[in-house]
Amino acid sequence: CGMCYFLCPRTYLPVDILNMTQGNSSEIKSVSTIGHYIEVYSARTKIKSIAKVCQDGGITSTCLHYLFDTKQIDLALGAKMSGTPWRPEPIVIQNKDDILLTTGTKYVNNPTLSVLKDLNKNPTKLAVVGVPCMMQGLLKSKIYNIDIPALNQIKYRIGIFCMESFSYESFLKICEVLKVNVKDVRKTDINKGKFFIYNNSGDELALNIEILKNCSFYRVVIPFYRIVDFIDYYKVFILQ
Incomplete structure (x- = not known):
């Protein structure tokens, strides 16, 4: 029916219209590197x-x-x-x-x-x-x-x-490059320009994002x- 294409934010995204729907609240602040915000907090459960x-x-x-x-x-x-x-x-x-x-x-x-x-x-x-x-x-x-x-x-x-949002096939390739079995992955993270994988043995494995982008298998859903x-x-x- 075409609804997926119609609603996809990567087909034709009317950014100006989206911004208009959020109003012009004086509370909204802006910082160029991350976008608009009202307040910023750091917290832990x-x-x-x-x-x-x-x-x-x-x-x-x-x-x-x-x-x-x-x-x-x-x-x-x-x-x-x-x-x-x-x-x-x-x-x-x-x-x-x-x-x-x-x-x-x-x-x-x-x-x-x-x-x-x-x-x-x-x-x-x-x-x-x-x-x-x-x-x-x-x-x-x-x-x-x-x-x-x-x-x-x-x-x-x-x-x-x-x-970053990877295809599953790309994620498997990352595991292959870092020489870790996907079944042995405990946690993943992106921080300081690197993609981290932590395995069940406690090892920290990292791959620079810029290097990753040059790999033939690199494909993200939304760059x-x-x-x-x-x-x-x-x-x-x-x-x-």
Whole structure:
């Protein structure tokens, strides 16, 4: 039907229109390297179960925990690891326990919004956790008044930082270059211009992003130079 192409933030993204929908609040500040923001905080979760498995501070998971705890949402959309090592898949988070399935950064692309169509049957209060392109897609759907009932049920859009999003095949190649079995990967991270893999033995393996970009297998879903919303301006929460 063409809806995927129509709503994709990388087809024709009306940045000026997107900015207009956010208003001209005097509270909004700007810094050239990351985009618009109101306030910036550094925080760490106090929930022990989240702290044990989170990527950094666990704030995204903690906010979802709060929203469930205060009954402000019934369901949330996010990403969890599938049965294939380090290949994420969408998940409908139904309670606080499910949040623990979604912790940690996934650098392989995941079609989180694809499950929205399955949530049209029953009225519910939703939260969506996603990267900038997902937030832009949601806002485009609102601007163009797309007839998907679940879109009107979204109460919170929780945006997370994004610099790179690899295809699964590219991720496997990175593991190959770093000589680590994908089944032995414990954690991944991007920091200080490098892609890090931590294995189950406690080793830290790193590959410079600039070197990575010159590799024949290098392919990202949304190259960094095309991201116009690094900090997820088009959402309700900014979290990392």
